[in-house]
Amino acid sequence: MTGKEIREKYLKFFQERGHQILPSASLIPHNDPSILWTAAGMVPFKPFFTGQAVPEYKRVTTCQKCIRTPDIESVGRTARHHTFFEMLGNFSFGDYFKESAIPWAWEFVTEHLKLPKEKLWITIYLDDDEAFEIWHKVVGVPAERIVRMGKDTNFWEIGVGPCGPCSEIYVDLGEARGCGSPDCGVGCDCDRFLEIWNLVFIQFFRDEEGNYTPLKNKGIDTGMGLERVASVLQGVLSNFDTDLFREIMDYTADLAGQKYGQDPKIDLALKVIADHCRAVTFAVSDGALPGNEGRGYVIRRLLRRAVRFGRVLGVHEPFLYKVARAVINQMKDAYPELQPKSEHVLRVIRTEEERFLETLAAGSDILSALIQEAKAAGVSEITGEDAFKLYDTFGFPLELTQEIAAEQGLTVDTDGFAAAMEEQRQRARSARQETEYLSERGVLYKALREELGETRFIGYSTLEAATNVLALLKDGLQEISADAGEEVEIVLDVTPCYAESGGQVADYAVLKGPQVEVAITSVSKPVEGLFIHRGKVLAGTLRRHDSLKVFVDRTRRQDTARNHSATHLLHKALKEVLGDHVNQAGSLVEPDRLRFDFTHYAAVTPEELQRIENLVNDAVLANLSVEVFETSLAKAKEMGAAALFGEKYGRQVRVVKMGDFSLELCGGTHLTCTAEIGLFKIVNETSVGAGLRRIEAVTGWGVLKYLAAKEEQLQEIAAVIKSPAHELVRRVEGLVQQNKALEQEINNLRSQLAKSEVQEILGKVKQIKGVPVLAAVVAAPDMDNLRSMVDMLRDKLGTGVILLGSVAGEKVNLVAAVTKDLLGRGLHAGNLVKEIAQAVGGGGGGRPDMAQAGGKEPAKLQAAIDKVPSVVERQLK
Incomplete structure (x- = not known):
């Protein structure tokens, strides 16, 4: 059975059982800043489970595109890890429960997918006797193949909100796929027992104190991984060997002139490229773009990782956009939104590929400099910290750093690299926050809506209305009244005030009565159907159940x-x-x-x-x-x-x-x-x-x-340059030409002065162990001029060490140079200028032959320059 057939069969099965087939939601969660990606089939329906929104349909079935990224490094190395995958699901919002969800799951798996009943195992939560009874007595699963498991695996909850026990369906793939341990069974880390379907029974509400209250309207949330089921039905060892991946992998192999199944390194590269390209293609189609933070960073990282693995295949030019075309061609029937956006997707991917190849070139230059520095310093190893910076900043793979270093007779500190990588992971883990289904304030608003009903919005047709105050909140607590000067949240039964949404800011308004006036400065809809008006009582006392009038600010x-x-x-x-x-x-x-x-x-x-x-x-x-x-x-x-x-x-x-x-x-x-x-x-x-x-x-x-404002600006300019406004362009053009001529004259004078100063400075050369060393404070207005003077002095000297310093405003500029014939003697311009810069409250560095730095303490410049000979003497071998 192909992936397409499984997808269609699943959706049709639940459609025949009263479920509405809905298209996959976007990978970018709508109105949910707590998560980067849609990572499960239930994410688009979260508001229905929490009660924040009312569903149009009680029964829904979908094939949801998902992205998960905690284990990017494992992709391609295992049979099941992916960044992009498809999750088949059926959902009930207060309609059916375990009594239907369990038999339907069994029926679909055994009668429609034709999986052998004797190969199927079931897990349930420890004390979920209700699920056990249905699996055993209604469905007929032998008791010995129903395994009770703990809260860590078989109870679903995320912070405050709806939660409940889980039940999973496993397939026994046979002893040959197992670990050989006599204790091997469901839940073992080996590949023998494969979970294909998880049924979540949403039947409790967990509050802030950790108490579980049974829900009146229970829900069903199931998820079956399409790739996993396809691997079982197609009898292959890995998800990557299913038709969902092989078509893309074979296309990539042909593109690179390679073959799948002959070399483990080539196979790994093809798997990573297929997985990452699927993720990037769908994410860009859904509106994500490569960037340096958030989901943009994820996309950039996946794309660059795929490009790097292209090098393993021998591909050094943009190619991933071509693979993306293969992804679109394969998936456009199931996801029709792909085709109309294909031009945009391919262009974004190609642009990012080209930028990354430029970045790789920059990384290569930096690595070359690191290799030169190591050789000049007599070191045979690139530090782990430097290798990690290349990886993290330029996307330079460790393997590529090792390969290039080895060509130059150097090694790389892989332990140091691993330590730096782990340190970054720890930072990422500590920054990761638990995602809550519903915050404490959200629970309050939901309860308010259930108690008071929905706010009636009439603001499309009128900007004023008679209304009643249904509730007052101060600091998250309901109050009877609010006095002048107090800030308060107000729930009205009718409102003409537009609540902030869709990029449009909220209305301002005034709430008035005979004895009270309130300024409304914010309106929001924290849960569907409930408008919260935030404002300040300007006069009188505002009371719950007051009958007032609302007047929207018409001008705003x-x-x-x-x-x-x-x-x-x-x-x-x-x-x-x-x-x-x-x-x-x-x-x-x-x-x-x-x-x-x-x-x-x-x-x-x-x-x-x-x-x-x-x-x-x-x-x-x-x-x-x-x-x-x-x-x-x-x-x-x-x-x-x-x-x-x-x-x-x-x-x-x-x-x-x-x-x-x-x-x-x-x-x-x-x-x-x-x-x-x-x-x-x-x-x-x-x-x-x-x-x-x-x-x-x-x-x-x-x-x-x-x-x-523009007109005022023009008048000011006219006054400054003493010209009528209608002659400004001609007058400014004349000033620009005059300025250019003056700049040229100044540069010529500076060049003459610099040459004169160079002759004078050459008299300050000292011999340190037979090496000419020239260190001096000079008059140079900027770093460019200072570098030019160093170049002139180096040409005059022929051989030697030069370090010049100058003061520009409140800053110190430093430039150092070492002629190439002296590099083998331990001299290093970058190390020299770095040490001198520290003496003037600054820092810097650079190549062994040329480097620059800066400082913040001009008064210490001469003393720092005086240190140069001793530093050179220390460097010399």
């Missing part, structure tokens, strides 16, 4: 709507000018500005920016009507509506249409026509990551303020 709302509507026009204009690969990657909509992040591979040129700005303003001046309506998600997609990547949408969606120019799904507030935007002006365009750009812009009054 209108200014925010201008910027939000403008982001829709900007998104469309970007696609028109730059191409369909452009997708929104984030936004911030405030009253005074907008920020829009989007996928693109190069800086937007001034000409392109002007075209984008013109397109938006054309749409503004065309006075397009803005229509907002609700429809089904399927219908909206059919109409061509753009959806924000990673956002989860229900069956009914809100669509914002601006003439025939823009059509997007959006829950934000908007204008009634585009002319209300006034004007649109781009003020900045920058990079915020590989393949990710950012535009900042203003609209309406913001444009007028921007233009006024």
Whole structure:
């Protein structure tokens, strides 16, 4: 049975049992900053298990793409470790429980996958007698093949929140796959007993004190690894030998002129490349981009690791983007979102590959310098610390460092490397925080919603409303009242206030009554359907059950709507000018500005920016009507509506249409026509990551303020250079030319002075053990001039050691040089300048023949220079 057949069979099985098949959620968790990746099938449904949100369907089944990265170094070396994998799952949100989940699992595994019943073993939690009864008496599994296991393996919980016991299905792969121990059984670390399916019975709620309370609405969360099941059904020893990987591995082998199955090193490289390329391809498709932190760093690390293993195959040019194409071709039927984004994915991967190859070249130069330093110092080993810096900073593999060092007769301190690696791992572990299902405050908000019901939002159609105060909170505790000066959280039954979401900031508002006034400065939705208004009581006493009126700040709302509507026009204009690969990657909509992040591979040129700005303003001046309506998600997609990547949408969606120019799904507030935007002006365009750009812009009054500031700036410049504003360009051009001429004249004078000073300095040469040594304080305005003087002196001397120091403002500059004929005698410019720099409160270093440094104590420069002869004498062999 192929991986595709298993996937389809599983989903169809549960569809026939009343489950709604949902597409895989994004690998980037939506509205969950506590985790980097979707690492299990249940992650997209976390709010349903916690009660933060209400599910549309009680029964759901999915094949969820997942990424896990704790064991990257094990990938390819074991049969089961992966960074990217697919998890088949069926879920119940307060519907069926063990009585259905267990028999269905058994039925699917034995009757549809045809696994022999006598090869299957079951684990349950120690005291889960209910599960034992169903497995044994209802399903018919012999009692001796049901193993009770402890909390560490068979009880699922993450901090505060829903939790419960687990039950797993294992396959006995036979004695030949075992460790040979007489105690070998389910749970052994060997490969004989393979877990293929985990059923989690969510039946308790764990509070802060560690108490477990039975849930009224119990849930089911199951996960079956597609790759593992495929390996069993296809009768192969490793997940990598299934069709899910072999097609990609065989393509890579052909690309490199290699064969799988003939050389363990080649096989390892092919496995790592296939696994990592799957992860990178799906992650980039889902909106992740290579970077230096967070999930961006994970993507960069996986990609670079795959490129390094390409070198094992003999590939030294970009190739991973070609493998990514093979991944897309294999997986596009199961994940149709891959194909439309293929151009973007391949371009991001190729760009990152090319950058990494440049980085490898830089790493090679640094390694060459380290080898020269070691030889000059008479050392035969590259330190573990240096080797690790090459690995960590430049992605330089230890094996490559060892190989290049060995060619030069040197070894590498592998123990020191391992120690540095472990130190980094310890830092990473200590930085890792436990992910909680639901915080203590989250539990409070959930309870409030269950007690009070959902807040009715009417802010799309009105900016004021009569309302009732349902609850007051101060410091996380419910209160009866709040007096003037106190800050408070308020739950209202009806609100016109927009809660911060989708990149749009919240409304400001005033809550008023005959005897009370409250300023609302923040509105949020911590759990679905519940609006929390944060504010300060300005006058009187606010009481629970007060009947009041809410007035939204109209100016703030209108200014925010201008910027939000403008982001829709900007998104469309970007696609028109730059191409369909452009997708929104984030936004911030405030009253005074907008920020829009989007996928693109190069800086937007001034000409392109002007075209984008013109397109938006054309749409503004065309006075397009803005229509907002609700429809089904399927219908909206059919109409061509753009959806924000990673956002989860229900069956009914809100669509914002601006003439025939823009059509997007959006829950934000908007204008009634585009002319209300006034004007649109781009003020900045920058990079915020590989393949990710950012535009900042203003609209309406913001444009007028921007233009006024520019005009004021021009008037100030005109006053400074004493020129009328209309002649500024011509006058500034004249000043620039005049400045260039003066700079050239100054440089010529400096060069003449330097030559004169060089002749004078040559008289200060001292002989140290037959080596000419020249150390002096000179007048050089910057490091470039100081290096030029050293070069001139070195040419004049022919052989010797030179160290010059100069003062530039509050800083000390130092440059040292050792002629090449003296390098074998233990002299090292980097070590010399480093020691002298310490005497002036600084540091530095560099190559054996040339190095520079700096310091912070000019008063100590002459004393430091006086030390040079003694340091040279100490260095000389």
